[in-house]
Amino acid sequence: MILVTDFQEIADRVEIEALRGEFTDSAMMRDRARMASLFTADGVLRMPNIPVELVGREQIRAGGERLQEQWEFFVQTTHPGTIQLDGNTATGRAYMQELVRTRDGGLRGEVRRHQPAAGFGTIS
Numbered sequence: 001m002i003l004v005t006d007f008q009e010i011a012d013r014v015e016i017e018a019l020r021g022e023f024t025d026s027a028m029m030r031d032r033a034r035m036a037s038l039f040t041a042d043g044v045l046r047m048p049n050i051p052v053e054l055v056g057r058e059q060i061r062a063g064g065e066r067l068q069e070q071w072e073f074f075v076q077t078t079h080p081g082t083i084q085l086d087g088n089t090a091t092g093r094a095y096m097q098e099l100v101r102t103r104d105g106g107l108r109g110e111v112r113r114h115q116p117a118a119g120f121g122t123i124s
Helices: 007-028 032-037 056-070
Strands: 044-047 052-055 071-086 089-102 107-114
Touching: 007 032, 007 071, 007 089, 032 056, 052 056, 056 071
Parallel strands: none
Antiparallel strands: 044 052, 071 089, 089 107
16 A cells, blocks of 8 residues: 655645546547646657547547547556656556447447557646
8 A cells, every 4th residue: 555645746736637537528528638737748648559649739639539530439448557756757557448439330449558659647
């Protein structure tokens, strides 16, 4: 068991949990501009299973819109993993389950571990 006694660390962890919630909500609401705004200007969104790497808010927004155009429906649930704080940088994991049906009739479901890239969890 990890005992956290530093109030700034507690506040940082709460902010990161809120950020993960915003990320999932923006995906489910199909609000790509909101999702992109959650990243720092040089943030990276990696989807290694596709494989796709989007760098910067504009690529993240546009890439999400391109993917969305291919889907008839998309459902994502995210379950939080660990958070590691090191100075001004936070890294963590989330476990995602996704169910997607593409407009061409393809159906895909998968469970994967997602580890946000540097920039996603930068603490200001």
